[in-house]
Amino acid sequence: MVLHLENVCAKAHRTPLLHAITLQLEPGECLGLIGPNGSGKSTLMRLMAGLGKPASGEIRFGAVPLHRISARARAQKIAFVEQQAETTDRLRVREAVELGRIPFLSPLRGWTAQDDAHVAKALAALDMQGMEDRLWHSLSGGERQRVHIARALAQTPELLLLDEPTNHLDIRHQLALMGLVRALPVTRVIALHDLNQAFGCDRVALLEHGRLRAIGPPSEVLTLDHLRGCFGVEAQHIRDPDGRPLLHFIQAL
């Protein structure tokens, strides 16, 4: 077990944002997190990343309560790419990706050729070779998103949390990123709005109004009833020419 959430509740001031969420991530799985706008996906992902503590309930990484793990040790295990992650620093692409190695450096453990290799591999995975010297401020939204994801990969995490990672990406980079993320041998949680991308996940968790409405294989969660009840859309199940399931959206209800 990588991460275990038990009865996790979150509040902002007195407003409840998450209600008694219980779920367990299995090593190596890819969990898609879906739900309408404001259903609590980002709030849940921030808690999974250890940014903030639940109002009640517990999150454990392995056997250890997540909040007991130091920020540095956490950053060696968990990488998180938030929605609209920004930086105000005057960074070049390569420097931004190198930040992913900082949790591993110490006075006794300086930068090594292995760190260079992790950075080069992450840059290549995101198709960023040749852009290493570009300044952050000169990048497009999609290019910035790819740098953030490369930084997270350079972190070589056990748990990778991606909040709407395909936002801003053109279709080629969306497909490339989802293919890459699916093939990574680490535990992944991905918040998604494109419900068809959720079919590529091992399991899907559906949030509605801060509650976990369903969790399980994509075909059991992406039901027409859930699409009507939670998302307010009428849809049909169809198959692509290779026989893979797809949703065809008909109309908003």
Ligand SMILES: Nc1ncnc2c1ncn2[C@@H]1O[C@H](COP(=O)(O)OP(=O)(O)OP(=O)(O)O)[C@@H](O)[C@H]1O
């Ligand atoms: N600090 C806060 N104070 C008050 N309300 C908040 C705060 N943070 C989040 N919320 C509210 O909590 C709810 C869940 O927000 P969250 O960002 O987790 O949803 P989401 O599912 O990620 O949404 P989206 O799909 O739009 O990104 C929303 O109604 C949001 O307005």
